Amino acid sequence: MTAAAEAPLPVQRRREVVRQGLWVGLATGAYGISFGALSVAAGLSVAQTQVLSLLLFSGGSQFAVVGVLGAGGSPVAAVATSTLLGVRNGLYALRTSRFLGVDGVRRLLAAHVTIDESTAVGTAQAEGPAQRLGFWVTGLTVFSGWNLMTLAGALVGNALGDPRTYGLDAAAAAAFAALLWPRLRDGDAAATAVLAVAVALLASPVLPAGLPVVLAGLAAVAVGLRPGRRPEPAP
Amino acid sequence: MTWATVLAAGVLAYALKLAGYVVPASWVEGERRSRVVTLLPVALLSGLVAVQTLVGDGGGLVLDARLVALGAAVVLLVLRANFLVVVAGAALVAGLLRAAGGG
Structure with a gap:
């Protein structure tokens, strides 16, 4: 690992990265209230609701579990949809494991908080120390906020109302877009993003939730595996 | 179960x-x-x-306040607005559009 050779992060950069992580964490936390309330309304107990946030800890998958069960779907369908939505976390881990350089207990912990938000903030940073700081601050902030808000929602119901009223769904998409933005100056990354959007949108009407985003991952394979653009040296 | x-x-x-x-x-x-x-x-x-x-x-494609909000976010990114402004701006646009009944 090159970690030891890297310069420590200037205070200004630290603040910037921490602030990004905290804001993403806070915006996500608000959704926890809505999850907690929805889960109890779907017939799960407060304890089951909390265990989903503590153990499953992946927003999309959790909403899928309570959504399928609440609609009278089978447990198998609930677990299958949740798992499909969780595949992308495993793919994120291929990338985050590279800059985290973690082992043992820290690796087990890092795996647990490997989600959209921590990956987005971590990979948006240019320097190794900033990547690690962004990942951990975001992952741990989202975990704490999400779990506290889940409990609040499960106990007192959805006092805030639908988070969409406040545009919080758009805030999440905008945050991911803002984190991706600087990387799109790179031609390969831009091509990957355009291809991924096309794949996800084409697949959405015909495939179950979760699969279109995983399929969009193929854009990275297509762009990454393509032969180098440099002309081959003349024989 | x-x-x-x-x-x-x-x-x-x-x-x-x-x-x-x-x-x-x-x-x-x-x-x-x-x-x-x-x-x-x-x-x-x-x-x-x-x-x-x-x-x-x-699963079908739907054009609503979400797309307008993301458009606003992209405009703010082009203008080099800071992260929080981009995120809050998108939320504000979506919230206002919905309050006005625009989906």
């Missing part, structure tokens, strides 16, 4: 996350594979933003 569902979903989700940390290094080594791994979050997050912005509950 609900407990079994909750626990099974939780264990499988964690297993998937951990799997990415324990794959043999040789699977993801080499110049091109390394490039794929670096591009993976870009692809997945771009796909996610597209789905969050344009896909409706039934």
Whole structure:
């Protein structure tokens, strides 16, 4: 690992990265209230609701579990949809494991908080120390906020109302877009993003939730595996 | 039965996350594979933003306040607005449009 050779992060950069992580964490936390309330309304107990946030800890998958069960779907369908939505976390881990350089207990912990938000903030940073700081601050902030808000929602119901009223769904998409933005100056990354959007949108009407985003991952394979653009040296 | 569902979903989700940390290094080594791994979050997050912005509950494409809000975010990004302004601006646009009955 090159970690030891890297310069420590200037205070200004630290603040910037921490602030990004905290804001993403806070915006996500608000959704926890809505999850907690929805889960109890779907017939799960407060304890089951909390265990989903503590153990499953992946927003999309959790909403899928309570959504399928609440609609009278089978447990198998609930677990299958949740798992499909969780595949992308495993793919994120291929990338985050590279800059985290973690082992043992820290690796087990890092795996647990490997989600959209921590990956987005971590990979948006240019320097190794900033990547690690962004990942951990975001992952741990989202975990704490999400779990506290889940409990609040499960106990007192959805006092805030639908988070969409406040545009919080758009805030999440905008945050991911803002984190991706600087990387799109790179031609390969831009091509990957355009291809991924096309794949996800084409697949959405015909495939179950979760699969279109995983399929969009193929854009990275297509762009990454393509032969180098440099002309081959003349024989 | 609900407990079994909750626990099974939780264990499988964690297993998937951990799997990415324990794959043999040789699977993801080499110049091109390394490039794929670096591009993976870009692809997945771009796909996610597209789905969050344009896909409706039934899986069909829906044009509503979400797309206008993302458009506002992109304009703010082009203007080099700071992160929080971009995120809050998109939320404000979506919230106002919905309050005005614009989906």
